[in-house]
Amino acid sequence: MSTLEIDRVRKSYGHLEVLKEVSISIGTGDFLVLLGPSGCGKSTLLNMIAGLETITGGEVRIAGKMVNDLSPKDRDIAMVFQSYALYPTMTVRQNIEFGMKIRKVQQAERDKAVRSAAELLQISHLLDRKPSQLSGGQRQRVAMGRAIVRQPKLFLFDEPLSNLDAKLRVDMRTEIKRLHARLGTTIVYVTHDQIEAMTLATRVAVMKDGVVQHLDDPQKVYDRPANVYVARFVGSPSMNIIPGQLEVDGTAVSAVVEVPNRPAARISGIPMSAAAATTYAGKKVLIGIRPEHFSVATAGGSSIIRIDVDVVEPTGPDALVVFQLGGVEVTARLPPKQATAGAEASLSVDTSKMVLFDVQTEARID
Structure with a gap:
């Protein structure tokens, strides 16, 4: 069974059609990258998977269950944003465990989950600090830790590295790839950076004007692009x-x-x-x-x-x-x-x- 199925999904704002019958299916443990320039519809599609945007037509299914009308909290997902979205008055520990606290998870279980995530992300020494005392890369690790402790069926990343400098982006790419290998999680990741797509993905969906131009593994997209747009977009310098x-x-x-x-x-x-x-x-x-x-x-x-x-x-x-x-x-x-x-x-x-x-x-x- 596929972890995520996007079946002929459409999104319109009045007469403006943003997504045009997008269909994508990925299995458990896949790392799907939605790749394309600003305005191509990739973030809109991610928000529809998350339940932050309504769906005009088609279906989104997570683990075989249609989730079109479910609220975000009922979709068994965790999302990592570009802006980190950390609570500034809380410590790292409190930020990571906040979602579990809201769900009334027992303190002992919360402590165990926080320790495990902190060790995995190498931030155990930061648990008592506030977000203002952290670097951009450390804040992004905290945001990922908050997602990990939920143990969701699906992780959603919305351009998580775009606020980092070039060297830190490279380091964090490695961290995310290592995290995916260790946890075997299913990830949907939005970016306009084709280097991120090539290095992280097991599947790449190259998008343009609300249409998936090419969906395949990264090397096939690079070697045998479906059309001239994909050929020029993927690769640096381009084909x-x-x-x-x-x-x-x-x-x-x-x-x-x-x-x-x-x-x-x-x-x-x-x-x-x-x-x-x-x-x-x-x-x-x-x-x-x-x-x-x-x-x-x-x-x-x-x-x-x-x-x-x-x-x-x-x-x-x-x-x-x-x-x-x-x-x-x-x-x-x-x-x-x-x-x-x-x-x-x-x-x-x-x-x-x-x-x-x-x-x-x-x-x-x-």
Whole structure:
């Protein structure tokens, strides 16, 4: 049985449709990340799961039970907010146990739950402090501790790391991943940060304008994005989307791409089904290439692309090399000192990792 089922859920505010028949199902122990830019509907969907927003249409089921009309306290969930939502006049211990106290849990049981959560989150030494005496990362641990002691069927995280600095975000990502591994909890996590999505999720739902564009495990979303929007949103730098023309000769498929001030480049050995090759032979396509799938061409190699380097951005372990291809700006991730701005470079492409998209629909071609 799925822990969470979102079945054709819609949300409208008058004539404004915010969510458009969203369907997602995750099992016990899954870590689902709702990923997308501001305004895509991800936080609205999380609030509907929590019971903080009414549902216009469809059903939300938790552990097989339809919860559309249940209040938040009756849904067996725990939520961790972006703002921590801690009581400033209470100690850490009092904040963590507050929900149990309201539910009239016995003191001995409360003490045991607080100790266990504090040890798990490494905040035992902070139990007698007030929130004002804590750092942002410590406050977020307290908020997670308050959620853990409830032992709910479902944890909901609403952009919990967005208020932290870059270094602390990395540390807290590790803490949340470790927490998920130890507890085996089911988590729904909202973020606009695709690095968080890739590192934390077992399932990613990429959203745009109230529609789930792609739902899959993170690596599949990265390697085989469902459409151009997903390809550009997931990855840093994002996938290069290059216009080209497909040519088919028997079973051999290649793409011809315009190169400024040079003869067109031919990229050969593109894997493609026979049906798709027949459909798109001689037609314009969009070619998706991740920056790391370029490499410096070796002598005698095939499908060599000769380009003029515009910009080189050293990052330490590698360098981002920017050039023009197919009339658009393209980025390659290469080893350091392999290219020089203003000079020529010869590159090859790992065609096994290329993804093709339809020019009109922008959907992936399989």
